[in-house]
Amino acid sequence: MDHFRYRDGVLCAEDVALSDIAATVGTPAYVYSTATLERHYKLFDEALGDLPHTICYAMKAASNQAILTTLARLGAGMDVVSGGEYARAKAAGVPGERIVFSGVGKTEEEIRAALTGGVKQFNVESEPELAVLSRVAAELGVTAPIALRVNPDVDARTHAKISTGKSENKFGIPISKARAVYAEAAALLGIEVVGVDVHIGSQLTELEPFEAAFTRVAELTEALRADGHDIRRLDLGGGLGIPYQNTNEAPPLPFDYGALIRRTVGHLGCEIEIEPGRLIAGNAGILLARVIYVKEGEGRRFLILDAAMNDLIRPAMYDAWHDIVPVKEPAAGAGRVTYDVVGPVCESGDTFAKARDLPELAAGDLVAFRSAGAYGAVMSSEYNTRPLVPEVLVKNDHHAVIRARPSFEEMIARDTIPAWL
Ligand SMILES: *Cc1c(COP(=O)(O)O)cnc(C)c1O
Numbered sequence: 001m002d003h004f005r006y007r008d009g010v011l012c013a014e015d016v017a018l019s020d021i022a023a024t025v026g027t028p029a030y031v032y033s034t035a036t037l038e039r040h041y042k043l044f045d046e047a048l049g050d051l052p053h054t055i056c057y058a059m060k061a062a063s064n065q066a067i068l069t070t071l072a073r074l075g076a077g078m079d080v081v082s083g084g085e086y087a088r089a090k091a092a093g094v095p096g097e098r099i100v101f102s103g104v105g106k107t108e109e110e111i112r113a114a115l116t117g118g119v120k121q122f123n124v125e126s127e128p129e130l131a132v133l134s135r136v137a138a139e140l141g142v143t144a145p146i147a148l149r150v151n152p153d154v155d156a157r158t159h160a161k162i163s164t165g166k167s168e169n170k171f172g173i174p175i176s177k178a179r180a181v182y183a184e185a186a187a188l189l190g191i192e193v194v195g196v197d198v199h200i201g202s203q204l205t206e207l208e209p210f211e212a213a214f215t216r217v218a219e220l221t222e223a224l225r226a227d228g229h230d231i232r233r234l235d236l237g238g239g240l241g242i243p244y245q246n247t248n249e250a251p252p253l254p255f256d257y258g259a260l261i262r263r264t265v266g267h268l269g270c271e272i273e274i275e276p277g278r279l280i281a282g283n284a285g286i287l288l289a290r291v292i293y294v295k296e297g298e299g300r301r302f303l304i305l306d307a308a309m310n311d312l313i314r315p316a317m318y319d320a321w322h323d324i325v326p327v328k329e330p331a332a333g334a335g336r337v338t339y340d341v342v343g344p345v346c347e348s349g350d351t352f353a354k355a356r357d358l359p360e361l362a363a364g365d366l367v368a369f370r371s372a373g374a375y376g377a378v379m380s381s382e383y384n385t386r387p388l389v390p391e392v393l394v395k396n397d398h399h400a401v402i403r404a405r406p407s408f409e410e411m412i413a414r415d416t417i418p419a420w421l
Contacts, residue, residue, distance in 0.1 A: 111133055124149065
């Protein structure tokens with residue numbers, strides 16, 4: 001469920017007409033709903049109910065400070081994957097004890113920053129990382145709490161580029177080696193083993209892969225406890241998918257995911273950490289764009305928008321589907337047209353949809369890409385020297401620009417011409 005609805009013939013974010021935002025902020029622009037962000041966070045919180053738990057929002061999905069602050073005020077922790085994300089989480093007021101640090105390539109500098117600023121745990125992905133962590137922690141005279149990210153060799157049955165739990169993926173430590181690496185970790189200076197971590201991929205639309213992974217984590221936890229480790233936290237990662245298309249086939253709900261967690265690992269008495277990203281932010285955001293031209297091609301009609309692949313790369317990168325809807329509600333029985341929906345960038349990959357059946361549109365009309373809140377703005381770039389797409393947050397009848405569109409002057413001023421040139 002989200003808070004983007006037609007009202008009086010205009011698509012609104014909560015109580016604000018998207019046409020009003022387009023008029024003041026311009027297009028393209030991302031627009032987020034506070035109520036949807038909050039609702040999704042609370043769904044997970046309720047799904048885990050009385051299990052001791054922390055929801056560490058995977059902020060790589062959408063990391064604007066206003067979004068982080070919204071979630072932090074609800075008590076959210078954060079899953080960070082870089083020093084930059086760690087700094088963002090701290091700047092949003094998230095205390096170190098609610099931040100988990102994930103990622104296959106943490107640098108010594110990033111590790112030092114997190115150990116100094118406070119961290120709930122490092123999700124360690126390799127033995128070399130463990131060695132660096134131990135050395136840096138010992139140098140600083142502190143102890144690093146760790147979970148090992150295990151790779152359970154489970155097929156998440158999602159897009160190959162966002163599948164992370166198969167043995168051929170770069171992520172985690174093979175679960176078959178886990179006991180040996182835990183023994184090694186426990187013997188290292190400056191390391192305290194606190195838990196087990198797993199994350200098998202993103203946009204999962206079935207519960208079975210989670211069930212297989214969590215069952216393996218439960219078995220491993222019992223084996224590790226028998227080996228003498230005090231495993232008291234289980235980080236089950238993120239990955240729950242969202243509906244991108246308005247069809248009957250909806251992915252599992254947080255409530256059922258919560259029940260699965262209870263069933264597979266609930267008996268272990270561990271604190272549960274989960275790291276949802278997409279499900280919290282995805283349907284909380286849209287990308288607002290305007291039609292520049294309707295162009296008649298040979299045997300096809302192109303809808304050329306002012307948004308492009310640099311603003312929303314998911315269709316080009318993952319062949320992703322985003323529902324595209326007109327901001328002005330089409331009249332009942334209005335004509336429909338098949339369009340190739342494209343942007344102005346000089347690449348054929350700059351195609352949002354092929355042969356998409358849409359209500360008839362004209363130059364100047366506004367459209368919204370639904371479900372664009374996660375892995376949208378964060379993956380945008382300034383390719384073709386198109387200004388970084390701005391972000392707007394709505395709450396009830398308030399809206400504010402939470403990241404401004406840079407001017408051409410600001411963009412140019414970031415470059416430096418060497419004196420010797
Ligand atoms: C990307 C990622 C997540 C979030 O995945 P979603 O599909 O957005 O829920 C969680 N944990 C880790 C380690 C990740 O890399």
